[in-house]
Amino acid sequence: MSELTLEQGRAQSQDAPKASELTLERGLAAFRAEVDGPVAAFFSSCVHCGICAQACPFYLETGDPKYTPILKLEPLRRVWENDFTLWGKIKGLFGLNHKVTDAMLAEWEELLYDSCSMCGRCSMVCPVGNDLALMIRKSREGMVQAGHAPEGLIAASVRAIQTGSPMGLQWKTLAVQINHVETSSGLKVPVDQPGAEYLVLLSSMEIINFPEYLEAITKIFDHAGVTWTLSTECFEATNAGIQIGNKDIAAQLVERVVAAAETLKVPKVISPECGHAFTAIRWEGPNLIGRPYPFKVFHIIEVLDELRASGRLKTEGMETDRLSMHDPCNLARKSGVIQQQRNLMGLVAENFVELKEHGKFQWCCGAGGGVSSNERAEPLKMAAFKRKKAQIEEVSPERMVTMCATCRTQLEEGLEEFNMEIPVVGLTEMIAEHLVEKN
Amino acid sequence: MAARNPTDKTLGESLRERGVSRRGFLKFCAATASMMALPPSMAPAIAAALEQAKRPSVIWLSFQECTGCTESLTRSHAPTLEDLILDVISLDYHHTLQAAAGDAAEHAREQAMAANPGEYLVIVDGSIPGPDSNPGYSTVAGHSNYAMLMETVENAAAVIAVGTCATFGGLPGANPNPTGAMSVMDLVKDKPVINVSGCPPIPMVITGVIAHYLTFGRLPELDAYNRPMAFFGQSIHDRCYRRPFYDKGLFAKTFDDEGARLGWCLYELGCKGPTTYNACATMRWNDGTSWPVEAGHPCLGCSEPRFWDAGGFYNTVSVPTSASGVNVLAAGAAGAIVGGAVAALAKKQTKTAVAHRQPVTVEELEAKL
Ligand code: SF4
Ligand code: SF4
Ligand code: SF4
Ligand code: SF4
Numbered sequence: 039m040s041e042l043t044l045e046q047g048r049a050q051s052q053d054a055p056k057a058s059e060l061t062l063e064r065g066l067a068a069f070r071a072e073v074d075g076p077v078a079a080f081f082s083s084c085v086h087c088g089i090c091a092q093a094c095p096f097y098l099e100t101g102d103p104k105y106t107p108i109l110k111l112e113p114l115r116r117v118w119e120n121d122f123t124l125w126g127k128i129k130g131l132f133g134l135n136h137k138v139t140d141a142m143l144a145e146w147e148e149l150l151y152d153s154c155s156m157c158g159r160c161s162m163v164c165p166v167g168n169d170l171a172l173m174i175r176k177s178r179e180g181m182v183q184a185g186h187a188p189e190g191l192i193a194a195s196v197r198a199i200q201t202g203s204p205m206g207l208q209w210k211t212l213a214v215q216i217n218h219v220e221t222s223s224g225l226k227v228p229v230d231q232p233g234a235e236y237l238v239l240l241s242s243m244e245i246i247n248f249p250e251y252l253e254a255i256t257k258i259f260d261h262a263g264v265t266w267t268l269s270t271e272c273f274e275a276t277n278a279g280i281q282i283g284n285k286d287i288a289a290q291l292v293e294r295v296v297a298a299a300e301t302l303k304v305p306k307v308i309s310p311e312c313g314h315a316f317t318a319i320r321w322e323g324p325n326l327i328g329r330p331y332p333f334k335v336f337h338i339i340e341v342l343d344e345l346r347a348s349g350r351l352k353t354e355g356m357e358t359d360r361l362s363m364h365d366p367c368n369l370a371r372k373s374g375v376i377q378q379q380r381n382l383m384g385l386v387a388e389n390f391v392e393l394k395e396h397g398k399f400q401w402c403c404g405a406g407g408g409v410s411s412n413e414r415a416e417p418l419k420m421a422a423f424k425r426k427k428a429q430i431e432e433v434s435p436e437r438m439v440t441m442c443a444t445c446r447t448q449l450e451e452g453l454e455e456f457n458m459e460i461p462v463v464g465l466t467e468m469i470a471e472h473l474v475e476k477n
Numbered sequence: 478m479a480a481r482n483p484t485d486k487t488l489g490e491s492l493r494e495r496g497v498s499r500r501g502f503l504k505f506c507a508a509t510a511s512m513m514a515l516p517p518s519m520a521p522a523i524a525a526a527l528e529q530a531k532r533p534s535v536i537w538l539s540f541q542e543c544t545g546c547t548e549s550l551t552r553s554h555a556p557t558l559e560d561l562i563l564d565v566i567s568l569d570y571h572h573t574l575q576a577a578a579g580d581a582a583e584h585a586r587e588q589a590m591a592a593n594p595g596e597y598l599v600i601v602d603g604s605i606p607g608p609d610s611n612p613g614y615s616t617v618a619g620h621s622n623y624a625m626l627m628e629t630v631e632n633a634a635a636v637i638a639v640g641t642c643a644t645f646g647g648l649p650g651a652n653p654n655p656t657g658a659m660s661v662m663d664l665v666k667d668k669p670v671i672n673v674s675g676c677p678p679i680p681m682v683i684t685g686v687i688a689h690y691l692t693f694g695r696l697p698e699l700d701a702y703n704r705p706m707a708f709f710g711q712s713i714h715d716r717c718y719r720r721p722f723y724d725k726g727l728f729a730k731t732f733d734d735e736g737a738r739l740g741w742c743l744y745e746l747g748c749k750g751p752t753t754y755n756a757c758a759t760m761r762w763n764d765g766t767s768w769p770v771e772a773g774h775p776c777l778g779c780s781e782p783r784f785w786d787a788g789g790f791y792n793t794v795s796v797p798t799s800a801s802g803v804n805v806l807a808a809g810a811a812g813a814i815v816g817g818a819v820a821a822l823a824k825k826q827t828k829t830a831v832a833h834r835q836p837v838t839v840e841e842l843e844a845k846l
Contacts, residue, residue: 060837071830073827076723079744286836
């Protein structure tokens, strides 16, 4: 190889059959590709104060220092130091640098996937402004290419690409639900209606666990005179590609949504009640596919609050129970949707009490970022939930309200695990129950 | 200036008397609305409220300071000091600006306090030698700063601390703090204290806070340091026009290199923008002419607590403060070394890495199951 120029060498390696294996080399190359200005500035500006640890439910509830957020980024940090800094190169000359090995990545798989929900609380408190959650997302790109992603997330990604749903659901399952909704509500669920105002996307979790959501929006949109539709071409917008940390898979999933919206010529798309789906389609999507969308993306809570503000949402009666609310990280902290859900609560709840840390400071439920699709992470997921549990105990509500199917499942499972009899309700469903009857 | 009776006139009347046109006034209201991130539709509401508002009595106390904050305020443009401050509020007492001296001046303060109990605003610039300090360190008319502050705020509606000295102790409070200087919020616990920090603060922020108070009858929403969110809600870095260079890893290395000439990010020259909350990047200085980073100088972080003790102006943010313990010191030394090396971020390397990135296929993933 020494006689070859760099160009020839490169050409040669391109001619060679594409390695169809996920290897350490590919992983390291992917890590390198993720090192950009912010990553370099973040690592160089960390003052090792450890404040990020105090923000992370996985560290706090296990007390194990290996769950300190900045430590989770060690593989990316080493790649940066060894390959991008003068100091690292000098250390390299003397054989003093710490290389990233396959064994290291195997060890870090748990730290990067099982013990991080990408909730972004650590990013918010870092005194020098390091976006740790962003770097977790970037590190996962390297982990996937090195073949070190958890099985649960690999399977979810494969199913998402092959069947259109990370849980392997097909349209016929949804068709059954549509049937139920139509029978029980006496309303038509619009499917493949070109020119509707909104394309509504669902998550598999909603279809299977919370079918009442579909019924609720059917009723609300009928009540408010909103035109909407589902698409048989694409009904799911959760993005397993984002959670596993691979932009190729993620982009394909986003393209499906764009194609469906373009076919139906809708100006607005409603993300599922799933926090990660929302940030994936709302914030990462256009960057992933490299072009702007021809439509706008909303969370259902934003749409409902708009309807409320314009007087199109007429409700009657009040919930009298003591209700409290969990803000999904992706909605509140990462997307700034905070006041909207409170406005809607104000419509129907007369006894609402905030958790102590709420809005952008709320604690993660522990299930996001793919943790819930990763069976191995179950004990950690429950450990992280103890933070939420303690918060809930502090205000002892009679019911909890939320607006993300993953959070809701986690809250239900967690409360049951700890024998707390506090039912969890979806905000959209609660609004639907209070609509003024049409005459 | 002699004490005026603030109950005399409404603001609208008083402004018109001064020859401020209705149009000029509305323009000011629109500017105020946008400054405070209120929807433009709020402008008429602000106008209506200000028209009817009585000029609140304001007592301005200057303690251990350099007069930079007053200098900053007198250089405000929209609205000008004359149009707004002297007319919209009734500035009944101001050490630096008032013509009266000696007894007459002190009487003006007492008179304003007696005439408007529970309603006047107190603006403070400068820090205060605390109750345990020698009262002789700083006095006005024979009263210690501490005694004067406590007496004046007793019947005030609210206190606005202006400038980093009043908000966080500032230069007088810097290590070793010989006069035991304290901030207003360290001392005043039973009155709303709103902090307009900055060394000096942005003049329009001062007028904006007053306009907000007059319009809505309450203080604006505050951050964890009691600063108005509308102005201090975002970091310098969030709004910096050099940010795209930061994101691309393009940093000026010296003040006169190629990067500096091309307008690259000043992070490595010590810019504190990432940890500093202020409105410089959006409102700029001198009637919107420019601001430090635009003039080629890194942000010093003047609006943050411990401004003077937070390490060298030209050290990158990776070098932490010196005064908070051995651990942080050690980390700081390490940080400085690594910080020096961030310069070596090889952009070409990233580019090659990105160009040679191999896309992942679902088959490859499936093979892992
Ligand atoms: S909070 Fe920020 S500066 Fe502190 S250890 Fe974590 S990443 Fe580093
Ligand atoms: S993003 Fe959340 S879960 Fe992940 S390291 Fe940060 S605080 Fe912990
Ligand atoms: S110049 Fe300062 S504020 Fe602007 S992008 Fe660079 S570091 Fe951030
Ligand atoms: S740029 Fe920074 S140091 Fe300069 S005035 Fe603004 S906040 Fe203060």
